[in-house]
Amino acid sequence: MLKIAVCDDEVLQRLDIVNKIKSILENNYCDYNYDIEEFSSGEQMISSGSYFDIVFLDIKMGKISGIDTAKSIRENNNATKIVFITAFEEYVFEAFDVSAFHYLIKPVSEEKISEIIDRIFKVISHKENSEQCIVINKGKSAIKVLLDSIHFFEVQNRIINIHTEKEVIQYYDKLANIEEKVPRDSFFKCHRSYIVNLKYVMKFNKTDIMLDNGTRIMLSKSKYDEFSRAFLKYIKRGEA
Numbered sequence: 001m002l003k004i005a006v007c008d009d010e011v012l013q014r015l016d017i018v019n020k021i022k023s024i025l026e027n028n029y030c031d032y033n034y035d036i037e038e039f040s041s042g043e044q045m046i047s048s049g050s051y052f053d054i055v056f057l058d059i060k061m062g063k064i065s066g067i068d069t070a071k072s073i074r075e076n077n078n079a080t081k082i083v084f085i086t087a088f089e090e091y092v093f094e095a096f097d098v099s100a101f102h103y104l105i106k107p108v109s110e111e112k113i114s115e116i117i118d119r120i121f122k123v124i125s126h127k128e129n130s131e132q133c134i135v136i137n138k139g140k141s142a143i144k145v146l147l148d149s150i151h152f153f154e155v156q157n158r159i160i161n162i163h164t165e166k167e168v169i170q171y172y173d174k175l176a177n178i179e180e181k182v183p184r185d186s187f188f189k190c191h192r193s194y195i196v197n198l199k200y201v202m203k204f205n206k207t208d209i210m211l212d213n214g215t216r217i218m219l220s221k222s223k224y225d226e227f228s229r230a231f232l233k234y235i236k237r238g239e240a
Contacts, residue, residue, distance in 0.1 A: 042069030
C-alpha cells in the first residue's frame with residue numbers, strides 16, 4: 001500500500017492536487033494500491049503520527065510552515081519522499097535542509113506531478129529490485145557492504161573507515177579506489193579525506209556538511225560550488 005499525504009491550507013488547491021494524483025495513479029499505476037490523506041495544516045499532519053511514502057507539502061501555511069513540518073517528518077524517518085509546493089521560488093533552497101525529493105512551483109500541472117510520481121516509482125522499483133553494494137577485502141575475508149547503508153567513507157593513514165548506520169568498518173585501501181567503485185551520482189568526494197553519501201546530507205556550508213544523524217564532516221572550500229551543484233542535481237533526481 002502506497003501511502004500519500006497532501007498538506008495545504010488552501011482547500012481548492014489541496015483538492016486539485018489530490019484529484020490530479022488520483023488520475024495519474026489510476027491511469028498509469030493501476031497495479032498499485034494507494035491511500036491519500038488530506039491535511040489542512042502542518043500541525044494536523046504531525047499530530048496524526050502516520051507514516052507516508054510520499055508527502056506533497058505546501059511551504060507557506062499557518063503557524064507551522066511546510067519547512068518546519070518537513071523537519072518534524074525527518075526527525076522520525078529519512079525515507080519519506082517530500083515534494084514541496086510553493087508559489088515563491090526563493091524558498092526552493094530551504095529544501096536542502098530537509099532532503100526534499102523535489103519542489104513544484106504553483107500553479108501545479110498534472111504533467112509536472114506525473115513526472116515527479118514517475119521518478120518516485122523508479123526509485124522505489126530500483127530499491128526493491130537491486131541492492132547495490134561494495135565488496136571489500138579485509139584480511140582473508142571479502143565483506144559485502146550495502147551502499148545504501150553507508151553514510152560516508154573516511155581515510156586515516158591508509159586506513160579506510162566505512163561509517164554505516166550500525167558500525168564502522170576498517171580496512172586498508174586508498175580513497176581513490178573507493179571513488180572509482182561508488183556511483184558518482186550518489187557519492188561525492190567532498191574533501192581529500194572524505195566521500196559522503198548524498199542521501200544522508202541534511203545541510204551544509206562552505207566548510208562542513210551535516211548529516212541527518214548530526215555527524216559533521218569537512219567540505220573543502222574549493223569543492224563547495226561543485227558539491228552544491230551535485231547535491232541539487234541529486235535531490236532533483238529524487239534519491240534522498
